[in-house]
Amino acid sequence: MMKKFNLWPGLIISIFIALIVLISSAIRLDQVDKSDIVLRNAGITFLIAISCWITNHYILGATWIRGKAQKTGLALVACASVAIVILYPLREMHTENFPMMSLRGLPQDRKLMMMAFRGLMVGGLEYFVSFYLQLVTDSQNSRIENERLKQENLEARLSLLKQQVNPHFLFNSLSTLRTIAADAPTKQYVMQLANVYRYLLGNEQEHLTSLEKELEFARSYIYILQERFERALCVAIELPETSLSHRIPPFCLQILVENAVKHNIVSVEAPLSIRIYIESEMLCVENNVLPRMSVEESTGKGLNNIKERYQLLSNQEIEIISTSACFIVKLPLLK
Structure with a gap:
């Protein structure tokens, strides 16, 4: 240049x-x-x-x-x-x-x-x-x-300190709520929500995490979604034990699941199916396409976030396959 x-x-x-x-x-x-x-x-x-x-x-x-x-x-x-x-x-x-x-x-x-x-x-x-x-x-x-x-570093540190106050307060409140909840379903829901916040707080500074930890976080997040959508959301996780030691950037699974729910119809009449599996050393997240009739314009921040982190951390590209029937994102598994 x-x-x-x-x-x-x-x-x-x-x-x-x-x-x-x-x-x-x-x-x-x-x-x-x-x-x-x-x-x-x-x-x-x-x-x-x-x-x-x-x-x-x-x-x-x-x-x-x-x-x-x-x-x-x-x-x-x-x-x-x-x-x-x-x-x-x-x-x-x-x-x-x-x-x-x-x-x-x-x-x-x-x-x-x-x-x-x-x-x-x-x-x-x-x-x-x-x-x-x-x-x-x-x-x-x-x-x-x-x-x-x-200046940017100072502003980022101040912003991070401010952001830590509310999540920690909410996490502590959830722990208290789980203790005083009377019925088992409520305890289970609060526990899964607490797991989500625990993972968010514990990995916000990490660049990579094991697929095993990411999967535990994703299961808690999916549990909360399924409590909301019930039979309208079907998630199949097909990951072999040998793949769990690989690493990926944190929150990738949660972002992809969230995107699938955000951009598709989720109803009992037309269930949204999400499948998580391994193919050719790639972690794949696939969902059927049920486009909403009215949906807010996508900014693409979630996918762009994942793309940029993979480029910075491993100089590898993620793969995106979009057809009228399905939408697939493939993430490279890192050593």
């Missing part, structure tokens, strides 16, 4: 170099009728300088060139080449009074060396100016980015 091009420093430096050439040439000039040669020499120098600035800026910002030494070497060679391209058509220009342009009568190799030397002088100076300006800019951007990250 190329950095934003800034031409103004290059124009200023190029004008400065051209003025130096103009003044030094004018001092040597003792005949007024040769003033056009002085101006032409300064103009050519300006053209070389601005061309070298553009070339240096491109090379410094090129991500395909690795290493500072490679960039420096390539920049100097490129500037020498730029000078040759500009000066070679003017190699016979009559400028006896100006040694840097006195190329008439010189052997071909000497002419090329003189041209390249001029490009190296101008381009080298501009390269190190460009390099210094880039260091200053990168340093400023780095300080700004560090301050932004510190």
